[in-house]
Amino acid sequence: MQTNQGRVTKDGIRIYEQADFAGMHAAGRLAAQILDDIAAHVVPGQSTAEIDRIITQMVDDAGATSATIGYKGYQHASCISINHVVCHGIPSDKLLKDGDIVNIDVTVIVDGWFGDTSRMYVAGKLSRKAERLIQVTHDALMKGIEVAKPGNTFGDIGHAIQVYAESQRMSVVRDFCGHGLGRVFHSPPNVLHYGRAGTGAVLEEGMFFTIEPMINLGRPETKVLADDWTAVTRDKSLSAQFEHSIGITANGAEIFTMSPAGKFHPTYG
Numbered sequence: 001m002q003t004n005q006g007r008v009t010k011d012g013i014r015i016y017e018q019a020d021f022a023g024m025h026a027a028g029r030l031a032a033q034i035l036d037d038i039a040a041h042v043v044p045g046q047s048t049a050e051i052d053r054i055i056t057q058m059v060d061d062a063g064a065t066s067a068t069i070g071y072k073g074y075q076h077a078s079c080i081s082i083n084h085v086v087c088h089g090i091p092s093d094k095l096l097k098d099g100d101i102v103n104i105d106v107t108v109i110v111d112g113w114f115g116d117t118s119r120m121y122v123a124g125k126l127s128r129k130a131e132r133l134i135q136v137t138h139d140a141l142m143k144g145i146e147v148a149k150p151g152n153t154f155g156d157i158g159h160a161i162q163v164y165a166e167s168q169r170m171s172v173v174r175d176f177c178g179h180g181l182g183r184v185f186h187s188p189p190n191v192l193h194y195g196r197a198g199t200g201a202v203l204e205e206g207m208f209f210t211i212e213p214m215i216n217l218g219r220p221e222t223k224v225l226a227d228d229w230t231a232v233t234r235d236k237s238l239s240a241q242f243e244h245s246i247g248i249t250a251n252g253a254e255i256f257t258m259s260p261a262g263k264f265h266p267t268y269g
């Protein structure tokens with residue numbers, strides 16, 4: 001009998017089965033639950049190492065595994081990226097200050113399935129310009145997800161995100177992208193957050209991948225610090241990011257990493 005088992009497209013993208021959505025849903029839900037539960041700890045005076053310690057405990061308590069501990073030598077259960085840090089901020093003894101904007105990115109493994117999500121938090125009082133950046137970045141991700149359906153292309157996703165971010169006079173980071181995931185962490189395709197409509201691989205039911213745009217208030221260029229992980233904006237402008245893991249369905253996308261408490265956006269809207 002012919003089945004989808006193990007089918008990979010010519011672009012190297014795995015097509016998963018209907019039954020696999022449940023595994024991704026469980027992994028995504030745990031990652032999102034952890035991001036819900038950590039919100040109360042993102043306050044001025046808190047260290048990012050302590051936040052990471054609590055996340056490590058939450059993963060453990062759930063009987064799950066952190067995908068990032070031991071990944072290419074990374075030693076933490078989360079990436080915590082403050083202000084002009086674009087992504088892959090390493091938890092440290094540094095204390096959060098009033099007005100910091102913070103991305104926390106968690107990837108867990110549940111029964112072999114990967115759930116990867118990140119969102120923005122605010123320590124203390126949010127500035128107007130940071131609020132705008134966070135809103136635009138959130139909405140850019142959602143505009144990407146809106147066009148994630150069979151027959152559209154990966155270029156359509158990138159295009160939707162880029163057009164929106166640039167219409168708000170913000171820029172899209174080019175140096176990092178989303179990725180396929182499922183029973184592996186990072187797999188094809190590279191999901192670009194910019195691009196031309198109609199280009200790239202065609203989306204099919206059963207594809208699992210992340211969309212995780214990083215949007216800057218200034219220019220898009222980044223550099224990686226001497227620790228080999230921390231990516232920052234070259235012009236020191238503020239950067240924000242939101243990430244969902246999704247699966248393509250017959251007529252759209254299922255978001256595996258929906259916040260159980262509806263707290264994905266920091267204003268809880």
Ligand code: MF3
Nearest residue numbers: 068071074079088105107116
């Ligand atoms: N969660 C990140 C992503 O969205 C990857 C982090 S890898 C790490 O793909 F090693 F930096 F944790």
Ligand code: CO
Nearest residue numbers: 116210212243
């Ligand atoms: Co990711």
Ligand code: CO
Nearest residue numbers: 105116117243
């Ligand atoms: Co992530």
